[in-house]
Amino acid sequence: MAGGPGLELPSPSLPLFLLLLLAAVTGHTAAQDNCTCPTNKMTTCSQDGPGGRCQCRALGSDFEVNCSTLTSKCLLLKARMRSHKSGRKLVRPSEHALVDNDGLYDPECDHEGRFKARQCNQTSVCWCVNSVGVRRTDKGDLNLRCDELVRTHHILIDLRHRPSSGSFNHSDLDAELRRLFRERYRLHPRFLAAVHYEQPTIQIELRQNASQKAPGDVDIADAAYYFERDVKGESLFQGRQGLDVNVHGKPLLVERTLIYYLDEKPPQFSMKRLTSGLIAVIVVVVAAIVAGVVVLVISNRRKTGKYKKVEIKELGELRKQPSL
Numbered sequence: 055m056a057g058g059p060g061l062e063l064p065s066p067s068l069p070l071f072l073l074l075l076l077a078a079v080t081g082h083t084a085a086q087d088n089c090t091c092p093t094n095k096m097t098t099c100s101q102d103g104p105g106g107r108c109q110c111r112a113l114g115s116d117f118e119v120n121c122s123t124l125t126s127k128c129l130l131l132k133a134r135m136r137s138h139k140s141g142r143k144l145v146r147p148s149e150h151a152l153v154d155n156d157g158l159y160d161p162e163c164d165h166e167g168r169f170k171a172r173q174c175n176q177t178s179v180c181w182c183v184n185s186v187g188v189r190r191t192d193k194g195d196l197n198l199r200c201d202e203l204v205r206t207h208h209i210l211i212d213l214r215h216r217p218s219s220g221s222f223n224h225s226d227l228d229a230e231l232r233r234l235f236r237e238r239y240r241l242h243p244r245f246l247a248a249v250h251y252e253q254p255t256i257q258i259e260l261r262q263n264a265s266q267k268a269p270g271d272v273d274i275a276d277a278a279y280y281f282e283r284d285v286k287g288e289s290l291f292q293g294r295q296g297l298d299v300n301v302h303g304k305p306l307l308v309e310r311t312l313i314y315y316l317d318e319k320p321p322q323f324s325m326k327r328l329t330s331g332l333i334a335v336i337v338v339v340v341a342a343i344v345a346g347v348v349v350l351v352i353s354n355r356r357k358t359g360k361y362k363k364v365e366i367k368e369l370g371e372l373r374k375q376p377s378l
C-alpha cells in the first residue's frame with residue numbers, strides 16, 4: 055500500500071525537480087543580472103567576463119576593477135572628472151560641493167591604476183605628485199622630470215565631531231573606527247596605527263611604507279580617499295550615502311576634516327614664503343554634513359619627527375586663489 059504511491063513518486067517529482075532546477079538557474083541568472091560593483095559606484099558592469107562573469111570597468115578609463123577590494127584613487131579621480139564633464143550624477147554630489155582645483159584634475163594612471171609620478175595639464179603644464187596624487191613640486195613645463203612616485207607613508211586624518219554629540223568613550227570610538235577601516239575599507243589592521251581623541255577632535259593615523267605593503271593589501275591612500283568621500287556624503291560604495299558610524303548607538307557627526315599627507319621624502323617647492331620642505335595644498339570642500347576637507351602635504355622634521363604646519367588654507371581662501 056505504501057509501496058504503490060511510493061513508486062509513483064519519481065514521475066511527478068522529476069518535472070518538479072526540473073522546475074526547481076530551472077528556478078535555481080533563473081534565480082542565479084537574476085542574481086547575475088544584478089551585476090554591479092559593490093565597492094565602486096563609478097563603474098559600468100556587464101556579463102562580459104569569462105563564462106558570463108560580471109565584469110566591471112571604471113568610468114573614464116575603462117580599466118577593469120576588482121570589486122572585492124577598493125579601486126585606486128587615481129582611477130576614481132579620473133572617473134570623477136569624466137562624470138563632471140558629461141554632467142551625469144553618478145555619485146550624488148553634495149549641494150555645496152563647488153570647488154575644483156589642484157586636487158581635482160584628470161590624472162594619468164599607470165597599468166596598475168596608480169598615479170603616474172608626472173602629471174600634466176591638457177596644456178603643457180606639468181608637476182610631480184605623490185602616491186595620493188597630490189602635487190609635491192612646483193609646476194614646470196614638459197621638460198619637468200619626476201624620477202619616481204614618492205610614497206605617502208603616513209596619513210593623519212583629523213576630524214572634529216559636533217559638540218552637541220557630547221563626549222564619546224575613547225575605547226568604544228577606537229574600536230568602532232578600527233572596525234570601519236577593517237571591514238568597510240578592507241585595510242589590514244596593522245596599518246591603522248592609532249586613534250587619538252580629545253573631545254571634539256578625533257585623529258586617525260594610517261601608516262604604511264612600501265616594505266610593509268604586501269600584494270593585495272589595500273593602500274592607505276585609497277582607504278583614506280574612500281573615507282573622505284564617505285565623510286562628504288558622496289560614498290563610493292553601492293547602496294551607501296555617507297559615513298554612518300555609531301558609537302554605542304550614538305551617531306558620529308563630523309563637522310570638519312583635515313587630512314595631512316606625509317611623504318617619504320620632503321616635497322620640493324621653491325616658494326620663499328614657506329620654510330623648507332613644508333607646504334599645504336588644498337583639495338576639497340564642503341560636505342553634505344558641512345565638512346571642509348583640507349589636504350596638506352607636510353614633511354616631517356627629521357630631528358623631532360613632529361609635524362609643523364606652515365600653511366593651511368580653508369574654504370574662503372580657496373576661492374580667491376583657486377590654483378595653487
Ligand SMILES: *[C@@H]1O[C@H](CO)[C@@H](O)[C@H](O)[C@H]1NC(C)=O
Pocket residue numbers: 084085088090292293
Ligand atoms: C541587487 O542589487 C540591489 C542593490 O545593490 C540589492 O539590494 C539586491 O539585493 C540585489 N539583488 C540580488 C538578487 O543580488
Ligand SMILES: *[C@@H]1O[C@H](CO)[C@@H](O)[C@H](O)[C@H]1NC(C)=O
Pocket residue numbers: 156159175176177179193377
Ligand atoms: C590647466 O590648464 C588650464 C588652462 O588650460 C588652467 O586654467 C589650469 O589652471 C591649469 N591647471 C593646473 C593645475 O595647472
Ligand SMILES: *[C@@H]1O[C@H](CO)[C@@H](O)[C@H](O)[C@H]1NC(C)=O
Pocket residue numbers: 223224225226
Ligand atoms: C568605555 O567603555 C569601556 C567598554 O566599552 C568601559 O570598559 C570603560 O569603562 C568606558 N570608559 C568610560 C570612561 O566610560
Ligand SMILES: *[C@@H]1O[C@H](CO)[C@@H](O)[C@H](O)[C@H]1NC(C)=O
Pocket residue numbers: 263264265266
Ligand atoms: C617601515 O616601517 C617600519 C615600522 O614603522 C619601520 O621599522 C621600517 O624602518 C620602515 N621601512 C622603511 C623602508 O621606511
Ligand SMILES: *[C@@H]1O[C@H](CO)[C@@H](O)[C@H](O)[C@H]1NC(C)=O
Pocket residue numbers: 120121122123270271
Ligand atoms: C581581487 O581582490 C581580492 C582582495 O584583495 C583578491 O583576493 C583577489 O585575488 C583579487 N582578484 C583578482 C582577479 O585580482
